[in-house]
Amino acid sequence: MSLTGWLACSQCASCLALGTAYRLGDQRIGYFQDGYTANSGQPELTRALWKFLADHATHPLRVLLPDTPGYDELDQFREIGGDERGDVSFAEYLDGWPG
């Protein structure tokens, strides 16, 4: 049974999937992982995260889980790395980014 975490900027209606939230022994979330490889081992995802932080500097960023306040608004957000119309692929998002 898994919960997916999302990094979201409500000011820009933009988000980035962080992957499944994995809990440590004390039940707190220890890390996120999208798919079968550690997030830190996924270059595109990692670069996109850094670019997202730069793009949204000073904006109110939140890490959302299902049923947390603001989560349902993700329906209307543009996802970085998503494949729905209006989303932006990692390749497109990172094109020409020097970071």
Add this chain to the structure above:
Amino acid sequence: MSRGKTVVLVLAVAAALAGCGAGGSGVGGSTNSSAGPPTVSVPMQSTAALDGPSSLPTDPLEVFKRNVTLAAESCGTCRGQKSINLPPAERTAAIRRLIDDSNENFRLSEVNADAALRGPQDTRPQVAGPGGEGADVTFLGAGGTAAFRREVKCLKGGNFSGEMSRAARQVKYDGEVFVQMPAGTDVGRLLQRFWGGRTDADLAKYRGVWVTVHDPDGKRIGAGMLGLRGMTM
């Protein structure tokens, strides 16, 4: 897919899955047809089936047949396991783990945890956890190889499309997304939103994934194939 072909497939789904739905929780439980199970046979233990979308058929009808067969094979109220294939103590622990890891504001119900842990015959469920990333439940076949993957979600409706996308990735685009949602949820509308937001090319990678939605009482309230536009079950 053409409208005509879609109609044919919808009719075929009703016939193929008519035997499922005992207790109101099976695939296609809305029909009273006495038709038997699907006649198309897809080997459940085929390792090729778990290699991801590149090894899956591309013809919509073949995809449909495959998914219907696998759905029936892995459903406890169809041809799947009638009980969790674990010793009693492990069974209890597996149910507990699924429930404890679920959305704390909308816990997975025990009846749904039980259903999610029942898979294809001759397999045993392995629940994921820290250090065991991947699908929430992997059903292991002979030799400990993965025979079937199931991702489990508890959602109230928001961000359904995004959650399905991530869940499909967790099952390597080949398996089932088992979702618990509130009774009365309009699953068809949510699926339409998923399909409507994607091009056919975008949907192609989802063709090996189907979603089944259950209310907390375990009643199936909807199902569909993520990669086949308009294909509800």
